[in-house]
Amino acid sequence: MTDARHDKLGWYRRMLEIRLFEEKVQELFMEGKVAGSTHLCQGQEAVSVGAMAALREDDCLTVTYRGHGQALARGVTMEACFAELMGRATGCCNGVGGSMHFTDVSKGLLGAFAIVGGGLPIAVGAAHAARLQGTDRVALTFMGDGSTNIGTFHESLNMAATWKVPVVFIVENNLYGEYTPMRDTTPIDDIADRAKGYGIPGVIVDGQDVDAVHEAVAAAVARARAGEGPSLLEMKTYRYRGHSRTDPARYRPEGELERWKQRDPLDLLAAKLDGFDDEARQALQREVQAEVDETAARAAEAPYPTLEETRAYVYAG
């Protein structure tokens, strides 16, 4: 097996982990083990996995409340993610953050933001700091299509372009901002066009194809690392579920989901892998499913955090 073949299988496995993790989250939610709300990313796994494969360990990123996939792809452990969702002290935010705030600073995941557009300035700042500190580290910042209508999007692109900040803006255009189709809120079809207003590259990417995602992000990261400034990448993708767990997504036209599923990111990658037949896929599926089930059960055994522990997170001193 060549390294490339091995990497791609690794990518497939990681996308499958995200897919089955999210399915399990839904299940745990229905069982009452996960509180509040969840924003799942099934259908968008290629964006997370392809993008992370283009980063170095010392790079960093910010993500959104739909950020489970990016956290897992960046290497936050599945147990820390499940534990966080169940509010346990062993969670990636010690149980304080929950579904919408997956953070692991040790892995460069600086934060997941539940305010639309909130993470963009943070990523620009982290990337700017990296340059001031004399490093060639870069930052990615993920956002949905809905974020591109809020002020911080435009302000962040403007500042990053003016200062040539080593940051890559990645839009996951899944066609809906919460419950509303993009055509009702946005006067253009391609968000990548907005890059022109800031004098930076704007690239449309097939977000279902992990290779295309990887290639585009790697090119933008290389550009940023070389000191040539930011890029805007628009990943054309689709979320299989509604906006959040209470949303059955009845606003979608009939057949739309099925059409997107014909270009499922896992299927597309599997078809490119030599010798990765149905049997091998099913075997891997069973293996990952068992891992997901066992990890979720183990995570549920951890204790809840205490108020005393939590108070220490307010002030650093």
Next chain:
Amino acid sequence: MSTLAETATITYRQAVNAALADELAADERVMMMGEDVASAGGVFKTNEGLPERFPGRIVNTPICENTFVGVAAGMAVAGMRPIVEIMFSDFLPTAADAIVEELPRLRFMSGGQCSVPVTIRSMGGSAGGFGTQHSATGESWYMGLPGLLVATAGTPAGIYGVLRAAVQREDPVLVIEHKSLYMRKGDVVTGEAGIAEIGKASVEREGADVTIVATLLMVDRALAAAEQLAGEGIDVEVVDLRWLRPLDTETVLASVAKTGRLVVAEEQVHPGGWGATVISQVAMAAVPLKAAPRAVSMPDDLHVAYAPPLEQAIVPSVETIAQAVREAVKG
């Protein structure tokens, strides 16, 4: 380098400048950014000489408060110590997402994985005809946020001290300066000895009969009122509250326990402000009072207006404060 204690009679503006220079000199992770901060010394000339002395560390931003405060938060998480300037406190609400949702909450939401040492300097208060959208102090708008410290100062020594303390703190701190005080002179101890204690109010004048708790320009006016009242035989204690979070309840309670009378003087409306919080602390502590507490504040049915007589009528004056003290003494 003014690391050794020196005392000088300087203006509030010079005190700001000295505090910034001392922090920039002390720690190369400190940098300043904001609108026009590197141009001609900044809009209020507080930054004069800094861009020349610290090349590349005083940086002009586009006009986008919410994003440049958020960028500062990201820089802080990544190991820098930014000082951001909000040219007028009236622009603080433009940055509300960064100030409310990001700065005080990033550390918390992550379970303590990061710290966010950002200092926001904001220039507030009435200054003679700046009108409705350039005259707010904004001091109480963000005092209800665990994780964000809020400081003010009514004297040159105070602003030097709180600014240096703010920049050295590992948490975000909002520091409000007052535009009408920049020319005010006072004795300032610079260097380490001049750094203020976080959460500590300053008793600017001792007195036995009435406690005035004030901030910013109202400290100045309370001191003037106290001078006047001394001639009438009323001995006034003036407390510059300085920190709205954490609030120095101890100093306030001790003063009120001594005098038995409390007047709060604030350049804002009373509801939702620190004055109401101070009165509630005194009430909850059941400090025996000789008279009901008085609140001197802006009228609750108006905004700051442009015409000079209107502005003078709306912003509490020396005389308004003095009158409240007289009423408190009458009981």
